[in-house]
Amino acid sequence: EVQLLESGGGLVQPGGSLRLSCVASGFTFSNYAMSWVRQAPGKGLEWVSTIGVGTYYADSVKGRFTISRDNSKNTLYLQMSSLRAEDAAVYYCAAYSSRRSFDHWGQGTLVTVSS
Amino acid sequence: DIQMTQSPSSVSASVGDRVTITCRASQGISSWLAWYQQKPGKAPKLLIYAASSLQSGVPSRFSGSGSGTDFTLTISSLQPEDFATYYCQQAISFPITFGQGTRLEIK
Numbered sequence: 001e002v003q004l005l006e007s008g009g010g011l012v013q014p015g016g017s018l019r020l021s022c023v024a025s026g027f028t029f030s031n032y033a034m035s036w037v038r039q040a041p042g043k044g045l046e047w048v049s050t051i052g053v054g055t056y057y058a059d060s061v062k063g064r065f066t067i068s069r070d071n072s073k074n075t076l077y078l079q080m081s082s083l084r085a086e087d088a089a090v091y092y093c094a095a096y097s098s099r100r101s102f103d104h105w106g107q108g109t110l111v112t113v114s115s
Numbered sequence: 116d117i118q119m120t121q122s123p124s125s126v127s128a129s130v131g132d133r134v135t136i137t138c139r140a141s142q143g144i145s146s147w148l149a150w151y152q153q154k155p156g157k158a159p160k161l162l163i164y165a166a167s168s169l170q171s172g173v174p175s176r177f178s179g180s181g182s183g184t185d186f187t188l189t190i191s192s193l194q195p196e197d198f199a200t201y202y203c204q205q206a207i208s209f210p211i212t213f214g215q216g217t218r219l220e221i222k
Contacts, residue, residue, distance in 0.1 A: 035211075037159075045151075045159065045202055047211040056209040092158055100206030101149035101164035108158055 002026035002104045004093045009109030016083050016113075022076040022093030022106055029074040032103075033096040036067065036078050038089035039108075046089070049078065050096055061087075080111070088113045117141050117205050121214035127222040132193045136217045138186045138203035147207040150179055150188045153216075154199045162201075163188065193219075 008020040020036070033052030039045055049067040050056045057065060066079040076093055090110050094102040118141035128134050138148065146166040151159040161170045163179035166186055176191040190197055198221050203214040 044216045045153075045204075045213040047204075047213065050209070050211070058210050097164075099149075099164045099168075100147055101161055101170075102151070102159070102204070103161055103164075103170075105158035105160070 002095075004095065004104055004106035006091065006093050006106045006109040009091065009111045011112045011114065012083055013115050014084060014113055017079070017081040018083065018111060020078040020080070020091055020093075020109060020111075024074045024076070024093075024095070027095065027104070029069075030071040034067075034069060034076045035094045035096045035102065036076075037092045037094050037102065037105075038087075038111075039092070040086075040089040043089075048091070051076070052096070083111075083113045085113050087111065116210055117144065117208065117212055119203055119205055119212050119214040121201075121203055121217050123217060124215065125218040125220060127220045128193055129222045130193050130195055132222075134190045134193060134219065136188045136201055136203075136219075138181075138188070138214050140184045140186075140205055143183045144205045144207040146182045147205060148179075148181070148186050149204045149206065150177075151202045151204065152197075152199045153202065159202065190219075195221075 003025045035050040036048040051067045064082045090108040092108045093106040095104040097103045148166045150163040153159040167179045
């Protein structure tokens with residue numbers, strides 16, 4: 001069974017930093033590009049970043065967020081810095097397949113940015 | 116960036132109804148389109164990829180069609196578990212973009 005388990009969310013002050021992690025199991029992690037997708041409360045889905053052959057970022061997070069992975073640990077990371085109120089959301093880890101779809105999703109981790 | 120526009124934003128329907136949701140891309144995306152279902156408090160679930168291919172395990176009452184700029188998701192006979200929010204997503208290029216969502220409600 002495919003599982004993606006995010007962690008690291010929480011309450012952070014504006015300007016602060018947070019690192020999210022996502023541990024994968026049940027599939028060959030190294031064969032997939034991996035992504036972060038977020039959803040602000042009551043809003044739609046917003047793609048944040050993808051790591052595959054290269055790394056890609058939404059303009060809204062470029063220069064502030066860094067995506068990385070450790071294939072030996074089947075783990076995806078998102079280092080977030082200079083956090084803003086508008087970064088508050090549930091952050092989902094997702095496996096991005098060669099069919100260019102998000103085939104598998106984690107349950108999400110909530111990031112709250114507030115003083 | 117490619118803008119994805121879904122219509123309608125919300126729709127009310129009854130069990131057994133046929134429902135069609137439309138997604139329009141601001142420029143051609145070939146068949147690089149996926150559809151997702153999301154229920155409250157849950158992660159999205161992939162339904163359709165490559166515009167018309169059914170993801171494994173997804174009921175056959177779901178179907179997708181289209182290419183270029185205009186796409187549709189059709190649910191042939193609504194079941195109680197289908198009431199949810201649906202999103203389209205383009206994947207021809209980065210940044211990946213989603214439609215704003217269509218909320219399917221019980222009439």
